[in-house]
Amino acid sequence: MSLLAVLDRLSEVSSFDKTLESARTAVNKALQPQAFKDLLHGSWLGHPLHPILAMVPVGTWLSAGLLDIAPPTRPAATALITTGVAASLPAALAGAADWSEQDDAVRRLGALHAVSNVAALGLYVGSLVARKKGNGGLGRALAYTGLGVASASASIGGHMSYAQSSGANHSVVDARQLTTDWIDLGPLDDLPDGRPALRTGEGQGAPVPLAVVRRGAKVDAFISACAHVGGPLAEGTVEEVRGSECLVCPWHGSAFDLESGQPRRGPTASAQEKLQVKYEAGRVFGKLPDRHVSK
16 A cells, blocks of 8 residues: 555544544634734745745754764754754644644644654754763764654655645636636626625536625626635625725635735635626626636
């Protein structure tokens, strides 16, 4: 059985779901206010923050492993290990923020990812203690063991990102299935004012749900699948969030600016895919932006 198959099997094990739910509740209570949690999500950046922060401990620990080979460079290795230990805290906070807003399968693997990272961190702290006491051999042994554990944990994180689409923009998937022609969204007067309505566009094999919001004579149209984990934005609400009128996802509360599709509140870090809109003879039409059109 391949590693990917093993991880998929582990993501189906529900034995610890109650414990994980308690941990999720604790994380959400600890990471307050919402603005702090959004900072950790990377909503301000347009990209999840955790992978960026995680590069620091991974990079410094890998570099330390190379420098530990030669005695003259071992003091530099110790400095890099110290840097990685310090950088692991903000990376862990960002990871915990994202983990708390994922579905069950991702949270199960995320828990294993977190436990592995804590084990690696403990080994590196032990390495620093051993080095300080003059036991360089033990310090290097602990560091190399920590590097192995951290590498295994990184493979779990990669599976969560690429196989389980954690952190990916889920609205792009539907956008790629949608026709690139203008889509008739119906008469303007048939759209409810101030709340999203479900419309569909022609897709490759199946209709693609769209969330259409009318505000007076203005209409904004989006891919309905939320960028965060694919929640149905057409079943959401229109609310003012941080000074902007937003389309709010009913699943996790991600808020997207109606004017631009940019996130105004997490857990999403990605913008929502928005359609171009035109009006003809009292009807509304939507079309994918040109960046999705194949040349």
